[in-house]
Amino acid sequence: MATTMIECEACHVQISKQAEKCPQCGHPNKKFKKPVGCLKIIGYTFLAFILIIAIIVANQTPEERAASAAAHQQKQVNNQATKEAQKEQKATAPEILKETSLLEKAESAMADVGMSGAYTKVINDSIDQYNITKRGDNKIEVCVHAGMVSAAFLQAKDEAGYKKWKAIEKNDCKKAGMPEL
Numbered sequence: 586m587a588t589t590m591i592e593c594e595a596c597h598v599q600i601s602k603q604a605e606k607c608p609q610c611g612h613p614n615k616k617f618k619k620p621v622g623c624l625k626i627i628g629y630t631f632l633a634f635i636l637i638i639a640i641i642v643a644n645q646t647p648e649e650r651a652a653s654a655a656a657h658q659q660k661q662v663n664n665q666a667t668k669e670a671q672k673e674q675k676a677t678a679p680e681i682l683k684e685t686s687l688l689e690k691a692e693s694a695m696a697d698v699g700m701s702g703a704y705t706k707v708i709n710d711s712i713d714q715y716n717i718t719k720r721g722d723n724k725i726e727v728c729v730h731a732g733m734v735s736a737a738f739l740q741a742k743d744e745a746g747y748k749k750w751k752a753i754e755k756n757d758c759k760k761a762g763m764p765e766l
Contacts, residue, residue, distance in 0.1 A: 704741035711737045724761035731757045
């Protein structure tokens with residue numbers, strides 16, 4: 586990769602366009618662009634994802650919060666009752682194990698139904714943010730927001746959506762000049 590040479594504004598010596606300052610006189614190179622680190626992008630992505638989750642939680646109505654708390658408390662009560670029943674029966678009969686397994690599956694399904702709405706909201710919000718960012722001219726931000734959308738699909742365990750947005754993220758990051766990981 587050939588580096589382009591430019592003239593130092595202060596001492597007029599030829600320096601690399603990639604030099605932060607002139608090696609001879611120390612004058613700052615105004616054309617130097619500091620590269621954005623990969624960890625910085627990951628950090629911003631994580632921070633934005635946490636912020637989205639916080640906004641969703643903050644926008645829950647008191648009824649939704651109460652329902653979520655009640656469901657969580659009911660699950661704890663059911664888990665405690667299941668554990669006590671297992672201790673009393675010593676879990677020797679296969680029927681007891683089957684009933685316990687069915688109860689746990691039902692509780693898990695109930696929790697998944699409550700979370701699917703939250704996952705959908707996170708996905709939709711992150712896509713909206715991506716589209717807003719896409720209207721701007723900052724390609725790195727577009728790359729980061731595409732990563733947030735793919736992370737939202739991953740969190741929701743939506744493999745098709747994740748693969749689609751991962752490809753979009755890869756394309757947007759390539760346009761932003763980001764190296765592939």
